[in-house]
Amino acid sequence: MSQAGSLPCKKLLIIGATGLIGSRITQEIVRNKSKFDRIAIFTSPGTYEAKASEVDKLKDEGVDIIVGDVTNSEDVKKAYQDIDTVVSAVGRNVIEHQVELVRLANETPSIHRFFPSEYGTDIEYGPASANEKPHQKKLKVRAALQAADKLDYTYVVTGPYADGNPGLYFGANKAVKEAGTFDVKNKEAVLIGEGNFRISFTTMKDVGKLVVLALTHAEASRNKALRVNSFTTTDSEILKEFEKQTGGQQWGVSYTSLDTLKKLEQEAWDAGKPYATVFTLRRIWAEGGTLYEIRDNHFIDGDDVVETLADAVAEAIRVQNSI
Numbered sequence: 001m002s003q004a005g006s007l008p009c010k011k012l013l014i015i016g017a018t019g020l021i022g023s024r025i026t027q028e029i030v031r032n033k034s035k036f037d038r039i040a041i042f043t044s045p046g047t048y049e050a051k052a053s054e055v056d057k058l059k060d061e062g063v064d065i066i067v068g069d070v071t072n073s074e075d076v077k078k079a080y081q082d083i084d085t086v087v088s089a090v091g092r093n094v095i096e097h098q099v100e101l102v103r104l105a106n107e108t109p110s111i112h113r114f115f116p117s118e119y120g121t122d123i124e125y126g127p128a129s130a131n132e133k134p135h136q137k138k139l140k141v142r143a144a145l146q147a148a149d150k151l152d153y154t155y156v157v158t159g160p161y162a163d164g165n166p167g168l169y170f171g172a173n174k175a176v177k178e179a180g181t182f183d184v185k186n187k188e189a190v191l192i193g194e195g196n197f198r199i200s201f202t203t204m205k206d207v208g209k210l211v212v213l214a215l216t217h218a219e220a221s222r223n224k225a226l227r228v229n230s231f232t233t234t235d236s237e238i239l240k241e242f243e244k245q246t247g248g249q250q251w252g253v254s255y256t257s258l259d260t261l262k263k264l265e266q267e268a269w270d271a272g273k274p275y276a277t278v279f280t281l282r283r284i285w286a287e288g289g290t291l292y293e294i295r296d297n298h299f300i301d302g303d304d305v306v307e308t309l310a311d312a313v314a315e316a317i318r319v320q321n322s323i
């Protein structure tokens, strides 16, 4: 954490810019390009080829495309030149490598702010958070940022995404249905508990908007975990909205009790299943580990810009029907 006063976030480097959430963040940053002096993305050679049309579109919008290997210090140092703010949206498999990205940023005189790849569950919600398996790598990154003497940080904490892509909360969760699902094509849902746990959600579109607001409100977002959201609701309310927007008939519904969820979670970890994290996160969310009685949107003028449950469900139906 730096001792200096707040400096504006104007020259941005986005890492993971073509990923699930990185693409939404990048899209919103580009939509607001007049507010920034420079927008660059750092991407791997593989992505540069595989997502050529997406990258070309960004180039046409004036984004600088820097191609390199995020694990190569020389490539990263080059990418950091003439940048004041790093926005990382790297995927879960490279979260821990951000410790090195933070170290290199701290050594780069122009860089003063680092947004690590968070955009999810509040990893310091309460005392139990410190022991949750999925949080461990992100906690190490926070520790590295708190120790960095020349960097400020912003943690954008959003809760689960209210979106319909496979595996997301408003999606058809085919692989592990018992962890919860809203399946539009089969009009079928699995709710946790009796469907009454309150959870704070953010749509991916809103994550992008809220990151832009955090960047443009550099003082308000400085050295903070910003706990933002689009809305707070329950599984039952989500189901009601899905039923309303899909013709009004009742869906087939079953329930997974919190105890069963915990049992499935333990079994998945014991068996080394890759989806064990899904059970853990769903359990944390059901237990209220991402419920904010007071959200932080107001710090960054983000109260009136966010979507509603009805907006999220409409978009989730569109996404599920397009798959």
Ligand SMILES: NC(=O)c1ccc[n+]([C@@H]2O[C@H](COP(=O)([O-])OP(=O)(O)OC[C@H]3O[C@@H](n4cnc5c(N)ncnc54)[C@H](OP(=O)(O)O)[C@@H]3O)[C@@H](O)[C@H]2O)c1
Pocket: 015, 016, 017, 018, 019, 020, 021, 022, 042, 043, 044, 046, 047, 070, 089, 090, 091, 092, 093, 094, 117, 118, 119, 120, 121, 158, 159, 160, 161, 168
């Ligand atoms: N709240 C929620 O419901 C929720 C859901 C999903 C994710 N998240 C969070 O959002 C953040 C981003 O996750 P995501 O799912 O958006 O990520 P993602 O799509 O899996 O990956 C994002 C980017 O990370 C880079 N990357 C991935 N693997 C890499 C590797 N082995 N080496 C180098 N770079 C690699 C890639 O960038 P390039 O190819 O451009 O280099 C990729 O586009 C994470 O912190 C995650 O926990 C939250």
